[in-house]
């Protein structure tokens with residue numbers, strides 16, 4: 001087997017040298033997080049803290065540890081002007097002449113840590129606008145099309161980096177040597193699927209059109225969609241997106257009426273945009289049901305967004321089901 005290291009691969013594809021340096025720095029942090037996760041109970045890192053984050057969610061010990069690792073490591077790279085994290089109230093300044101801003105979800109799917117199910121770190125890299133301070137939230141409010149790179153590291157049975165610098169999507173598996181090695185090149189999502197992922201327990205809270213769409217899927221071959229669907233829900237977006245990139249499918253976390261003023265549950269800057277870049281770069285679609293996620297103009301750093309992403313034709317069907325609810329609250333909040 002011809003082993004190609006992450007760094008060699010990126011250089012070979014003429015990736016911007018400074019961008020490669022930031023990606024390398026991110027991988028130092030992710031490897032440290034992977035080590036702590038693997039030790040688990042032995043390292044005393046499982047369980048919950050007494051703190052809640054700015055989103056009002058209780059923080060797991062590993063949420064805090066992962067966030068600290070990401071922050072400390074990114075600070076060491078002079079190219080990083082600042083960073084914004086799901087677990088920080090406000091953006092954090094790093095190095096004043098840095099060229100890039102980094103946003104991240106240090107540990108996605110963290111409700112799964114204590115049951116030893118897959119979690120991940122999601123990141124997005126933006127150019128720092130000229131003259132901005134790294135702790136200036138406005139500097140980060142760039143739509144997803146402006147991302148220069150996005151990716152995640154999935155900590156599953158193996159640790160896998162999934163990365164796009166705007167020229168397709170590639171997987172790199174973490175070897176025992178500490179190197180990330182190319183294992184899937186130019187990943188493409190099948191346009192059609194028979195698999196969907198949604199938290200069905202929220203069904204009664206969804207918009208009528210989302211209820212109608214999922215009800216039609218559940219009717220299988222006897223219903224209007226004329227095929228039998230399978231369902232998965234891991235409660236870890238990184239794991240779901242990895243399945244979608246690997247074998248197709250749709251993943252949804254739609255607007256719901258538990259909190260009508262919120263566009264959705266997932267976060268635009270730390271989850272929606274980076275995952276949308278990967279999905280589109282792999283030939284899929286990523287939508288709020290009312291707009292492409294990457295076209296949503298962020299107004300605040302912790303903004304939420306409704307998500308429907310994956311196999312192109314299935315996401316097109318979801319958009320079609322929502323065509324007559326363009327005047328809804330959900331639509332107004334999600335374009």
Ligand code: AHG
Nearest residue numbers: 107108109110111199235236237238
């Ligand atoms: P996080 O662990 O970063 O807070 O994100 C969890 C997210 C996402 O990964 C997952 O798809 C979703 O929340 C699960 O939500 P439910 O628990 O409502 O199903």
Ligand code: MN
Nearest residue numbers: 105107108109
């Ligand atoms: Mn998350």
Ligand code: MN
Nearest residue numbers: 086105107108
């Ligand atoms: Mn998280």
